[in-house]
Amino acid sequence: MNRRNGGDQLTVADRGFVSTRRVVVVLVVLLLAGLAAWSTDLHHQIIRVVQMSEPVFARHPVSGALLFIGLAALSAAVVFFSTVILIPFGINVWGELGCFLLLWTGWFLGGILTYTIGRRFGRPVLHWMVTEPVAAEYEARIPASHAFLPVLLAQLALPSEAVGYLCGLLKVPPRTYLAALGIAEVPFALGTVLLGAAFFRREYAVLLALALAGLILLGWLWWRRRPARTGPPSPTGSDQRVAPPS
DSSP states (O other): OOOOOSTTSOOOOOSOSSOHHHHHHHHHHHHHHHHHHHSHHHHHHHHHHHHHTHHHHHHSHHHHHHHHHHHHHHHHHOSSOOSGGGHHHHHHHHHHHHHHHHHHHHHHHHHHHHHHHHHHHOHHHHHHHSOHHHHHHHHHTSOTTOOHHHHHHHHHHSOHHHHHHHHHHTTOOHHHHHHHHHHHHHHHHHHHHHHHHHHHTTOHHHHHHHHHHHHHHHHHHHHHTSOOOOOOOOTTSTTSOOOOOO
C-alpha cells in the first residue's frame, strides 16, 4: 500500500471522508426502528420480548452485564454482528445511563482487541475485512507521524473495526489510539442509546426524520464522490504550434 507524505495532514484527495457503509448501516437501522415503532402491534411484541428477559438479568446481574459487554466488544471487532439488537435489553434492565456505560466499555474493549490483532497478525487481517483499494484508502488517512487528530478523525469517520486493525498494523502508539478510541466511541454510544430510548417511547416521527436526514447525507456523499467531469483539451496543450524565433 502506498503511504502519502505530508506531515500531520490528511493527504487523501478523495471526495468524502465519511464511510458510506457506516451511513448506510445507520440509515437502515433508523428506518427499521421507525417503522417498527410506527406499528403498534409490532412495537408491543418487541417490548414484550424485551421485558420477558428482565427476570433473567435480575437473577444474574453480574453475568448479565458481562455478557452485554462481551457482545458489545464482539460487535466492535467483527463486521457481521451488530449491537443494535442489544440496546432495548440494555435500556430495559440498566436504564439509559447504565446501558451507555456498558456499551461504551464493550466497544472500547473491542477496539483494544482489534488493535492487538492488527499489531500481531498484520496486513492479512485487514485484507480479510476490506478489499485492497479500500484498505489502501483507509491506510492513507493516517499519516506517518501518527498524530492524534488524524487518528481521531479516522475513528469517527470509518468503520471502527477496520480502524482498530489498521492502527495496530501501522504501529500507531497505544496511547494515541486508545485516547482517540475512547473519545470517538462516546457520541456513537450516546446516540445509539438515545435512539433506543426513542424506540421505547414510540417516537417514530423522530426516528423517521433522522432516517430522512441520513438519506440526504447519503445522497450528498454520493454526489461528492462522483467522478469529476473533464473539460475539452486546453488550446495551450502540447499540440499548440510555437512560432519560430525571429
